[in-house]
Amino acid sequence: MATANPTMFQASDLNHHNERVQKRYRLLFGLMTLLLITPVMLILGTLVVKGGGAISWEFLFSAPTNGMRTGGVFPALLGTIWLVTVALLLSVPIGIFAAIYLSEYAGDNWFTRTINLAIINLAGVPSIVHALFGLGAFVLFFKFGTSILAASLTLAVMTMPVVIVATRESLQAVPQAFREACWNMGATRWQTIRRVVLPNSITGILTGVILEVSRTAGETAPIMFTGAVFFTPFLPQSVFDQTMALSLHLFVTATQVPGIAEEVPFAVALVLIGLVLTMNSVSIAFRMWLRGKKKW
Amino acid sequence: MVDSAILTPTTGATAPAVDAAPNKLEVRDLTIRYGSTVALHGVNLSIREHEIFGIIGPANAGKTSFLKAVNRMDEFTTGMRVDGEIRFNARDTRRLNNVYALRSRIGVVFPLPVGLPMTVYDNVALSPRLRGIKEKAELDVIVQRCLTRAALWDEVKDRLDALGSLLSGGQQQRLTIARALSQEPDLLMLDEFSIAVDPVTTMRIEDVLKELRKEVTIILVTNLVQQARRLADRTAFFLGGECVEIGVTEDLFTGEVKDQRTRDYVEGRFG
Numbered sequence: 001m002a003t004a005n006p007t008m009f010q011a012s013d014l015n016h017h018n019e020r021v022q023k024r025y026r027l028l029f030g031l032m033t034l035l036l037i038t039p040v041m042l043i044l045g046t047l048v049v050k051g052g053g054a055i056s057w058e059f060l061f062s063a064p065t066n067g068m069r070t071g072g073v074f075p076a077l078l079g080t081i082w083l084v085t086v087a088l089l090l091s092v093p094i095g096i097f098a099a100i101y102l103s104e105y106a107g108d109n110w111f112t113r114t115i116n117l118a119i120i121n122l123a124g125v126p127s128i129v130h131a132l133f134g135l136g137a138f139v140l141f142f143k144f145g146t147s148i149l150a151a152s153l154t155l156a157v158m159t160m161p162v163v164i165v166a167t168r169e170s171l172q173a174v175p176q177a178f179r180e181a182c183w184n185m186g187a188t189r190w191q192t193i194r195r196v197v198l199p200n201s202i203t204g205i206l207t208g209v210i211l212e213v214s215r216t217a218g219e220t221a222p223i224m225f226t227g228a229v230f231f232t233p234f235l236p237q238s239v240f241d242q243t244m245a246l247s248l249h250l251f252v253t254a255t256q257v258p259g260i261a262e263e264v265p266f267a268v269a270l271v272l273i274g275l276v277l278t279m280n281s282v283s284i285a286f287r288m289w290l291r292g293k294k295k296w
Numbered sequence: 297m298v299d300s301a302i303l304t305p306t307t308g309a310t311a312p313a314v315d316a317a318p319n320k321l322e323v324r325d326l327t328i329r330y331g332s333t334v335a336l337h338g339v340n341l342s343i344r345e346h347e348i349f350g351i352i353g354p355a356n357a358g359k360t361s362f363l364k365a366v367n368r369m370d371e372f373t374t375g376m377r378v379d380g381e382i383r384f385n386a387r388d389t390r391r392l393n394n395v396y397a398l399r400s401r402i403g404v405v406f407p408l409p410v411g412l413p414m415t416v417y418d419n420v421a422l423s424p425r426l427r428g429i430k431e432k433a434e435l436d437v438i439v440q441r442c443l444t445r446a447a448l449w450d451e452v453k454d455r456l457d458a459l460g461s462l463l464s465g466g467q468q469q470r471l472t473i474a475r476a477l478s479q480e481p482d483l484l485m486l487d488e489f490s491i492a493v494d495p496v497t498t499m500r501i502e503d504v505l506k507e508l509r510k511e512v513t514i515i516l517v518t519n520l521v522q523q524a525r526r527l528a529d530r531t532a533f534f535l536g537g538e539c540v541e542i543g544v545t546e547d548l549f550t551g552e553v554k555d556q557r558t559r560d561y562v563e564g565r566f567g
Contacts, residue, residue: 180410184399185422
């Protein structure tokens, strides 16, 4: 018969030590998290406090008047939606298809490794360099002029690496065993991609797209030289028009207009963040719907 | 189906006498390497139509590599190189262009179950759908038949919409078997199928295999020598990348062996 050992569950010195160390690390990680969310809360808080009062139906849906000092942001809001939409239409299909090729078809050789390296480097190029490239390539060489098309192409080139890397990562997160099981049944590569790989990586791919939306909407430098203007009384009618954009409008109202009410730039920033969050929440909702469906 | 014609053995009066041999699989001088490591060396064997062919042997004997070579899995296994000849339905599989038709006629089940992350139904309907079957009624019949044969129908019939990858390990293994059966294969290759399955279910599947033998040829790789004894008509003993012996299964167990190592292995004295 086993007898209860009275010291068996008493904490030893080692137990105490481990517990202390564990608490210290938990504190460290917790503090870092706090540090991380502090600037986010400060930014959002400042914007709401200082700019929230200026937000109104009229602010959102009317054009700026009196040299930006009064009126609203509608042309800039609409312009940013144009720029982001066209940029996404260009970069998302190309980025996803290229990532599928690199991950599912291309072998692991020096050529694909070089391409992968180039993509990572492309992601590291400063946005002002992309801006000058866009000016040279799309505005001047292809003669698109300063237009939504030229600006969106520049944005697309700049953000495509994000889509490619995110897509590739989520494709590679699908276990190889799933592919092999499918190939072993006589499925072609494409059948395997369509029926097994894509359904299980689509949520990760959408995450990449969400990141891209945020970055595209906020960029200022690449569109300054290629399609966005200080002020235009006209709303864009096609991709060959110039347009105002929220990010540039924020820069303008914050630094270039003397005698403007202090709350205006804050309100513009709030609209920009609101737009990004709205666009993101659509894709997040779509992603959640897909997840719920796949129970994955 | 044009594809299947490539693989169907020529029969009848016009066929040459060689092709009339009832061999499902003929292997000549098969050598498999992973980089510079030799996994299987100089294997020669023939597997007859409608037999259960057992392959026994300890780990690292080259049993799984053998199955992979038959299905041309070396094409997506890094570093794997296959030399020699593997004739399936009298066609040299190594030189076959239509690898998809080859793989769709060979069902494989590996030791680690792979429930694809789709519903139980879709798991089993996948292969028929790849073949172009779209009609729900037809798919329903195939799904039920394959799941029943894999001894899984009773457990999942009320939740065919559940995710296949969320079934228990043993259920996923039977799902994998059902999926292999849904290919309506010519040749079924089972690699340690019972490793994640309880003994009672194992027995049920073994009964199904005995039934299936009327329709398909089965290669059964197993660590359980008694399982080979229960099921296999003939058995090969692989050891360290070499095919030591091939014989009628009962002979291997009653001591009618050519090689002492075979006797040692089946009697559990190996080491």
